[in-house]
Amino acid sequence: MHITPGPVLETINSPEDLKKVPKEQLHQVCDELRQYIIDVVSVHGGHFAASLGVVELSVALHYVYNTPYDQLVWDVGHQAYGHKILTGRRDNFITNRKYNGLSGFPKRSESEYDTFGVGHSSTSISAALGMAMAAKYKGEKDRKSVAIIGDGSMTAGMAFEAMNHAGVADSDVLIILNDNCMSIDPNVGALKEYLTDITTSHTYNKLRDDVWKLLGKLPVGKRFTRDMASKLEASVKGVVSKSSNLFEALNLRYFGPIDGHNITKLTETLKDLRDIPGPKLLHILTVKGKGYALAEKDQTKWHAPGLFDKITGEIYKKKFDLPQPPKYQDVFGHTIIELAEQNDKILGITPAMPSGSSLKFMMEKMPNRAFDVGICEQHAVTVSAGMATQGMKVFCNIYSSFMQRAFDQVVHDVAIQKLPVIFCLDRAGLVGEDGPTHHGAYDVPYFRCIPNMILSAPMNEQELRNLMYTAQLESTKLPFVIRYPRGEGVMPEWRKPLEEIKIGKGRKLKDGKDIAILSFGHPGNFAAAAIRDLRADGFTPGHYDMRFAKPLDEELLHEALRTYGKIITVEDGTVVGGFGAAVLEFMQEHGYKNDVRILGIPDRVVEHGTLKELHRECGYDAQAIADAVRDLMSEPIKIESLL
Known part of the structure; x- marks a missing residue:
C-alpha cells in the first residue's frame, strides 16, 4: 500500500526545507505530519500515541534550532517519529521497526540528527548536559543542547541527578518537560501531583506570563540587568506560588506551562529561550494521542496498538480456530493473584509497567498489595528489599533489560543480605521490534555472578506457575529470579495445580x-x-x-x-x-x-x-x-x- 504525504510535507526532506516554510503554514505541516504518522503506523505498526502528542514540538524544534549542529536528545525515543520524518527519513519510514529497516528509536548510526541512542527512560538530561558542557569547553558558544523528557521519565532518580548537576554546571542546556500525565500507563507519585498543581494554578500562571512579558518582551524589560531580572522574577513567583520552587531551587530557570499544541506559541517561546543562556526548563502541556480521538481517550491501549483500521479504530487481532496459549506475562498476572489469595504475605511491585507486566490485574483486585512505583527500577528493588526484611514475600516484576539499571541494588540491598525477593523478569531474551535497547540478553550472566542468587527459567506456562509457587514458600530463603520471554507460551490449557519444584533440579x-x-x-x-x-x-x-x-x-x-x-x-x-x-x-x-x-x-x-x-x-x-x-x-x- 502506497502512502502519500501531504503536499507541504512532501517538500520537506530536511530541517532546512522546513525552515523555508512560512510560519503561517506550520499548522498545515503539523496536520500533515500527524496524518502521515497515523497512515503509516496503522498499516505497518509501531508506537503510536506518544509521537502524535509531540507533533507540534517536533516541528517547532527543527524550525527554530540549527539541527543537527544544535543537539536534540529525545528521552526514551518512541515519540520521535515526527523527528525522523522531518530529518530525511520520510520515504523510508514504512520500514520503521522492520527487519533491516529504521529503528523504532533514535539511533546514532542511523542519522546525524539522532544525537544520542535511547530506549530506556530518563537519560536525556544527562546526555544533553554532557553535550552542552563539551560545547562550552570547545568554545562553541552558539551551539545549543535540548533534552525532551516526559513527566513519566522525570520520575526517575537519574533525571533528578542530572537536573541537580545542570543547575551548577553553568552550561547552556534547555530541558523541555513534556507533561501529558502519562508514560505507558498513567503516571503515579508526588511529582504528578506537583505538576498538576503548577498546571492548575491560574493565579500563578497569569502573573508568570505578566512577569515574563515585563522582563523580556516589553521595552521596560531591556533596562533590567540579567541579575536584576532574575531576582525580581524569583521574588514575584515566590510571593504568588510555591509551584516554581522545585525546579528553581535546583537553579533551573522555569518557564511555563504553555500549550504544547499551539505551534505559534511554541516557536515564539523557543526562539526566546534560545537566546537565554544557562540552564532552563520549559514546561509544556500536551495530550498523548493528540489528533486521533480514540488514542486521546485510551492512551494506554493506543501506546503501541499494532495494526488497525484508521477510520473505524478496529485493532486487528489474529483469529484462530483453536484455543491459543496465553502470554507469559498474563500467566504471571493471574498466578500472583492465585498465590496472594493463599498467602497474605505476598506483595507486588513494578516500576511503571503494570500493563506490560500484567501486575495490573493484582492492582485492580488487591490495590493495597500491588504497587506501581514509577520509572524507578533502583527504588523498586530496594523498596522490595525493605518489605522483605519485614517478612513479606515480594514479587518485583521488571523487564529484563530494565533490570540492568538496578544491578547495584540487587547486589548490595538484596543478595548480600540474603533477602528472599522474587524477581520476575519479563521480556527475557530477544524481544523483537523494540530492538537492542530492549532485548533481555544479559540477565543470566549478571545474576549468575552474584552470590546467594537462585536463577531459573520456565519452559512453559505450567513451569512458570510452579516456579512462582516455589519462590514464595517459607522454605525459600534466598533471592529468586524467574526469567520468561515476551509473548505467548505453548499451553492453551495452562491452569494446572501448583506444585513445588526442588530448587536446582531440572x-x-x-x-x-x-x-x-x-x-x-x-x-x-x-x-x-x-x-x-x-x-x-x-x-x-x-x-x-x-x-x-x-x-x-x-x-x-x-x-x-x-x-x-x-x-x-x-x-x-x-x-x-x-x-x-x-x-x-x-x-x-x-x-x-x-x-x-x-x-x-x-x-x-x-x-x-x-x-x-x-x-x-x-x-x-x-x-x-x-x-x-x-x-x-x-x-x-x-x-x-x-x-
Missing part, C-alpha cells in the same frame, strides 16, 4: 543416543520441535530441561555428560557468561571433555525484527538446533569424552 524429557540437548527456559520448545524433525531422519537426541542456571542440577549434568559424547546447550540469552558457559565451567571443574556447542544470543548487538527473524539470525530456532545436531553428529565422537 528434568529429563527424552532419552537418546550419542547427543543430548540441554535447554534453559522457553527455547526448550524449539529443541523439542527440532527433535521431532530429527527423529524422522533417524537422529535420536536426548533432551534435558535444566530449569536452573544457578544452582545447576549437578546430578543431571553428570548423567548427561557421562551418557552423551556430544552436547548442545540452548538458551535465549547471551552465550558469553550464560547458561552454556555455566555448563562448560562445570565440565572443566569435573574433568569432562565432551564436544559442546553453545546456541544463544551471539556476542554482538542484535538489531530489531520479528522474533522469528531474530531467533533464526541468532541461530537458536528449531531449524538452527536441528542443523547444529546434524553438523555435530557428522564429526567423530571422542572416546575419552565418555570416560
Whole structure:
C-alpha cells in the first residue's frame, strides 16, 4: 500500500526545507505530519500515541534550532517519529521497526540528527548536559543542547541527578518537560501531583506570563540587568506560588506551562529561550494521542496498538480456530493473584509497567498489595528489599533489560543480605521490534555472578506457575529470579495445580543416543520441535530441561555428560557468561571433555525484527538446533569424552 504525504510535507526532506516554510503554514505541516504518522503506523505498526502528542514540538524544534549542529536528545525515543520524518527519513519510514529497516528509536548510526541512542527512560538530561558542557569547553558558544523528557521519565532518580548537576554546571542546556500525565500507563507519585498543581494554578500562571512579558518582551524589560531580572522574577513567583520552587531551587530557570499544541506559541517561546543562556526548563502541556480521538481517550491501549483500521479504530487481532496459549506475562498476572489469595504475605511491585507486566490485574483486585512505583527500577528493588526484611514475600516484576539499571541494588540491598525477593523478569531474551535497547540478553550472566542468587527459567506456562509457587514458600530463603520471554507460551490449557519444584533440579524429557540437548527456559520448545524433525531422519537426541542456571542440577549434568559424547546447550540469552558457559565451567571443574556447542544470543548487538527473524539470525530456532545436531553428529565422537 502506497502512502502519500501531504503536499507541504512532501517538500520537506530536511530541517532546512522546513525552515523555508512560512510560519503561517506550520499548522498545515503539523496536520500533515500527524496524518502521515497515523497512515503509516496503522498499516505497518509501531508506537503510536506518544509521537502524535509531540507533533507540534517536533516541528517547532527543527524550525527554530540549527539541527543537527544544535543537539536534540529525545528521552526514551518512541515519540520521535515526527523527528525522523522531518530529518530525511520520510520515504523510508514504512520500514520503521522492520527487519533491516529504521529503528523504532533514535539511533546514532542511523542519522546525524539522532544525537544520542535511547530506549530506556530518563537519560536525556544527562546526555544533553554532557553535550552542552563539551560545547562550552570547545568554545562553541552558539551551539545549543535540548533534552525532551516526559513527566513519566522525570520520575526517575537519574533525571533528578542530572537536573541537580545542570543547575551548577553553568552550561547552556534547555530541558523541555513534556507533561501529558502519562508514560505507558498513567503516571503515579508526588511529582504528578506537583505538576498538576503548577498546571492548575491560574493565579500563578497569569502573573508568570505578566512577569515574563515585563522582563523580556516589553521595552521596560531591556533596562533590567540579567541579575536584576532574575531576582525580581524569583521574588514575584515566590510571593504568588510555591509551584516554581522545585525546579528553581535546583537553579533551573522555569518557564511555563504553555500549550504544547499551539505551534505559534511554541516557536515564539523557543526562539526566546534560545537566546537565554544557562540552564532552563520549559514546561509544556500536551495530550498523548493528540489528533486521533480514540488514542486521546485510551492512551494506554493506543501506546503501541499494532495494526488497525484508521477510520473505524478496529485493532486487528489474529483469529484462530483453536484455543491459543496465553502470554507469559498474563500467566504471571493471574498466578500472583492465585498465590496472594493463599498467602497474605505476598506483595507486588513494578516500576511503571503494570500493563506490560500484567501486575495490573493484582492492582485492580488487591490495590493495597500491588504497587506501581514509577520509572524507578533502583527504588523498586530496594523498596522490595525493605518489605522483605519485614517478612513479606515480594514479587518485583521488571523487564529484563530494565533490570540492568538496578544491578547495584540487587547486589548490595538484596543478595548480600540474603533477602528472599522474587524477581520476575519479563521480556527475557530477544524481544523483537523494540530492538537492542530492549532485548533481555544479559540477565543470566549478571545474576549468575552474584552470590546467594537462585536463577531459573520456565519452559512453559505450567513451569512458570510452579516456579512462582516455589519462590514464595517459607522454605525459600534466598533471592529468586524467574526469567520468561515476551509473548505467548505453548499451553492453551495452562491452569494446572501448583506444585513445588526442588530448587536446582531440572528434568529429563527424552532419552537418546550419542547427543543430548540441554535447554534453559522457553527455547526448550524449539529443541523439542527440532527433535521431532530429527527423529524422522533417524537422529535420536536426548533432551534435558535444566530449569536452573544457578544452582545447576549437578546430578543431571553428570548423567548427561557421562551418557552423551556430544552436547548442545540452548538458551535465549547471551552465550558469553550464560547458561552454556555455566555448563562448560562445570565440565572443566569435573574433568569432562565432551564436544559442546553453545546456541544463544551471539556476542554482538542484535538489531530489531520479528522474533522469528531474530531467533533464526541468532541461530537458536528449531531449524538452527536441528542443523547444529546434524553438523555435530557428522564429526567423530571422542572416546575419552565418555570416560
